[in-house]
Amino acid sequence: MIWLLRDIDLLVTLLRAANLSFEALLLGGILYLLAVARPAKSGAQVEFVCFRGIRWSAMALALAELVTVVLSSASLLGDSDQHLRDLIATTFFLAGLSASLLAALVWLSARVKSVVAMIPLSLLLLTVTVSTSHAAARMDHRWLLALATAAHHLATAAWIGAMPFLLVSLGRVESVEEARAMARRYSRMALLSVPILVLAGVCMAWFYVGTWNGLYGTSYGVLLLAKIYLLFVMLLMGASNWFVVRRLNSSPQPLLARLRRFAEAEIGLGFTVILAAASMSSQPPAVDIPDQVSLPVIAARLHPEVPRMKSPAASQLTPPTSIQTAVHEAEFKAMGASDAMDREWSEYNHHWAGLIVLLAGMLALLSRVPGMRWARFWPLSFAGLSVFILLRADPETWPLGPRPFWASFSAPDVLAHRAAALLILCFAALECAVQAGKLRARWAVMIFPAMCALGAAVLLTHSHAASDNTEDLLASLSHTLIALLGATAGWTRWLELRLPPGRASRIAGYLWPLFLSAAGLVLLNYRET
Numbered sequence: 001m002i003w004l005l006r007d008i009d010l011l012v013t014l015l016r017a018a019n020l021s022f023e024a025l026l027l028g029g030i031l032y033l034l035a036v037a038r039p040a041k042s043g044a045q046v047e048f049v050c051f052r053g054i055r056w057s058a059m060a061l062a063l064a065e066l067v068t069v070v071l072s073s074a075s076l077l078g079d080s081d082q083h084l085r086d087l088i089a090t091t092f093f094l095a096g097l098s099a100s101l102l103a104a105l106v107w108l109s110a111r112v113k114s115v116v117a118m119i120p121l122s123l124l125l126l127t128v129t130v131s132t133s134h135a136a137a138r139m140d141h142r143w144l145l146a147l148a149t150a151a152h153h154l155a156t157a158a159w160i161g162a163m164p165f166l167l168v169s170l171g172r173v174e175s176v177e178e179a180r181a182m183a184r185r186y187s188r189m190a191l192l193s194v195p196i197l198v199l200a201g202v203c204m205a206w207f208y209v210g211t212w213n214g215l216y217g218t219s220y221g222v223l224l225l226a227k228i229y230l231l232f233v234m235l236l237m238g239a240s241n242w243f244v245v246r247r248l249n250s251s252p253q254p255l256l257a258r259l260r261r262f263a264e265a266e267i268g269l270g271f272t273v274i275l276a277a278a279s280m281s282s283q284p285p286a287v288d289i290p291d292q293v294s295l296p297v298i299a300a301r302l303h304p305e306v307p308r309m310k311s312p313a314a315s316q317l318t319p320p321t322s323i324q325t326a327v328h329e330a331e332f333k334a335m336g337a338s339d340a341m342d343r344e345w346s347e348y349n350h351h352w353a354g355l356i357v358l359l360a361g362m363l364a365l366l367s368r369v370p371g372m373r374w375a376r377f378w379p380l381s382f383a384g385l386s387v388f389i390l391l392r393a394d395p396e397t398w399p400l401g402p403r404p405f406w407a408s409f410s411a412p413d414v415l416a417h418r419a420a421a422l423l424i425l426c427f428a429a430l431e432c433a434v435q436a437g438k439l440r441a442r443w444a445v446m447i448f449p450a451m452c453a454l455g456a457a458v459l460l461t462h463s464h465a466a467s468d469n470t471e472d473l474l475a476s477l478s479h480t481l482i483a484l485l486g487a488t489a490g491w492t493r494w495l496e497l498r499l500p501p502g503r504a505s506r507i508a509g510y511l512w513p514l515f516l517s518a519a520g521l522v523l524l525n526y527r528e529t
Helices: 008-037 044-079 084-088 091-111 115-130 142-161 163-170 176-208 212-216 219-246 252-281 295-302 323-331 340-366 373-377 380-392 412-435 447-459 469-498 503-524
Strands: none
Touching (some): 008 091, 008 115, 008 142, 008 252, 091 115, 115 142, 142 176, 163 252, 176 252, 212 219, 212 295, 219 469, 252 447, 252 469, 340 380, 340 503, 373 412, 380 412, 412 447, 469 503
C-alpha cells in the first residue's frame, strides 16, 4: 500500500485527470447524440453505441469521483487532527459526492433512454465540477471565471469528448450517406467549439496568469504553454480532417479511413491535454505566486553546455541509509539529503539516457534510407538504456552500494526503477521483432507508439522540489518539453502505422524519429544546478 499511496498528490492528480476525461466523454456523448446522431437520422446501431458510451462514461465518472473523495479524505484525516464530521461540511467532500450521485443518475437516465432527464442532470454535474475549480476560490471576477470555466469544459466535451463517439459511429453506419452526414455535423459542432474553447481559455489566462513572466516563470504557466502546443498540433490534425470531410462526396471509403486514423491521434492528444489540465488544477495560479522565475535565470539554466559524460564515484555520494530507513522515508514523504555530487550523478544519468534516446531516433531515421536497413534494429539501443537504469539508477544498491539486490526491492524508488528497466527491456525485444518482420500482430506493432505517448502524458505530472518554486520550475521545463516531444513522436508514429499508404504516412514516418531525437537532445542538456 505504501508503494501506491506514498505520492498521494500524484495519485490525486491522476484521479482528477480521470474525472475530467470521463466528464468530457459523458457530456460529449450527450452532445453527440443530440447534435449529430439524431439530426443525421442515424440508424439504431449508432444510437445504441451512443447510449452505451454515455452509460459507461457516467458509471466510470461516478466511481472515479467516489474514489477521489475517499483517498483525499483519508489523506487529510491522516495528516491532521480532523475528524470525519469535520470533512463532511467541506466543499470538496460535498462536491465529490454530489458529482458521483449525479453521474449515477445520468447512468440511470441513459439506461432508460430518457434524454429529457440527462440534459438537466448533466448541467448540474457541470455546475458541481466548476464549484471545485480555481474559479470558485477567487475573490474577484468569480462569476465571470466560473462561466468561462463552464464554457471551457463544454467546448472540450463537444470537441474531444464527442470524437470517440464519432469514431465508433463511423464503424457502425449502414450507408456511406449516413457516415457523411454524421461527419459533417460533427465537423460543424467542432468548428463552433474551438473558438469557444480558445476564448474561454484566454479569459481564464488573463486572470490566472496576469503577466508574460507568469506564463514562462511558473509551473502553472509552463503547463498552460504545453496545452497551447498540444492544441496547435490537434488543430493541424483537425484541419486535415476538415478537408477530408469537405471531399467526402468523391471516393468516400478511403477518405473515411483517413478521417478515422487522424481522429485516433487527435483523441489521444486531446486526452493528453486533459491530463495537463488536471496537473494545472493542482498548481496555484501564476498570479498568486510572488517569486516568479525571471527569463535570465531560465536562459542560464537552458543554455546548452557540454553533457556530463563522467560521474563522481559512488563513494562520494550521500551515504546510503538502510532498507528500513528508505521504506520509512517513503511512507512519510521524507527526502534524503542531496549535495553537489548527488546532482552530478543525476545529470550524468540523464545525459547518457539522452544519448541513447538520440541514437535510437537517428537510427530510426536512417532505417528509411535505401541501403541502411540494418538501422531498423534501433530498439536495441533501448536495451542498453534498460541495463543502464538497472546499474546506475540506485547507487545505494548492488552492484554499486551496500544494499543487497533482492532486499532492496522493498524500497519504493528502487522497485519503480527496476520495473521501468524491465518494461524497457521487454519493449526493446518486442519492437526488434516487429522491425525484423517476425511479429506482425496489430497489438504488437502499436506497442511502441502507445508506450511513447502514454509515458509522455504521465511525465506531465512529474514535479521536483515542491518546496522550492525556482527549482521546481527549472526542472519542469525540461520534463515538460520532453513530454511534449514524446507525445508528438508517439502519435506521429501511430499515424504512420495506421494511415493508408501514401504521402501522409511517409511524412509521419520521417517526422517521429526527429521528435524522438529532439527529446534526446533535451535530456543531453538536462541540469540540476
